[in-house]
Amino acid sequence: MSVVRIEHVYKDYLLGDQKVQALKDITLSFDPGAFLVIAGPSGSGKTTLLNLIGCIDVPTSGRICVNGVDVSGKTPDELADLRNRTIGFIFQSFNLLPVLSAAENIEYPLLRRKDVSSTERKRRIDYFLDIVGLSRFARHRPNQLSGGQRQRVAIARALAIHPSIVLADEPTANLDHATGEEILFLMRQINRTFKTTFVFSTHDARIIARADRLVRVEDGRIDAPGVPFQ
Ligand code: ADP
Ligand code: MG
Secondary structure, three states: OOOEEEEEEEEEEEEOOEEEEEEEEEEEEEOOOOEEEEEOOOOOOHHHHHHHHOOOOOOOEEEEEEOOEEOOOOOHHHHHHHHHHHEEEEOOOOOOOOOOOHHHHHHHHHHHOOOOOHHHHHHHHHHHHHHOOOHHHOOOOHHHOOHHHHHHHHHHHHHHOOOOEEEEEOOOOOOOHHHHHHHHHHHHHHHHHHOOEEEEEEOOHHHHHHOOEEEEEEOOEEEEEEEEOO
């Protein structure tokens, strides 16, 4: 079964009284364990597409199924619950909470999960801090960490909910070349080890080259509908 299925999705934004068609007739699906890249120039609709997959926003028309569940018609509370259980997010600007330590940032999404006990929370924090190589930095605040370390915290935070899918919106855009490579390598390892599905948006050629599958977006449309990369 596809982890995500998108059928004839359109997304319009209203800008004053002007309609911006950000996505036009997108149809796309992918399987568990994918390492999929959505590539396209700035303004092509990458973030909009990730936000729809991540149930942060809803399509103007069309259908999106996540783990076989049709998300259209769900209430904001139901969508939030689905997100908290299913989807990990990694952002270009890391989006860590500055007043919280690395460990607390990783813990934060788990606090909304009544099914995860405090013992289990602590176990996952330690486990994923170790996976991203930051065990010694558990008590550091984001401003005491480098860009690469912050993105590692964000990766651990995304993984700690045991997501079916991790969405990464231009995750290396704010990192230098070498750090971007390290982060990419780490995500690839996690994808292979845990079979976590990753969907990236990027225009970084290095990420594009590592994709199992490449989807090109241009002016809100899919250009090459997910042909296998090799
Ligand atoms: P990308 O991530 O590829 O740069 P986006 O998905 O952010 O592209 O944007 C796609 C199009 O939708 C652009 O034309 C952008 O200006 C427009 N857009 C994005 N978000 C909004 C919004 N909240 N309101 C109005 N227009 C938006
Ligand atoms: Mg974007």
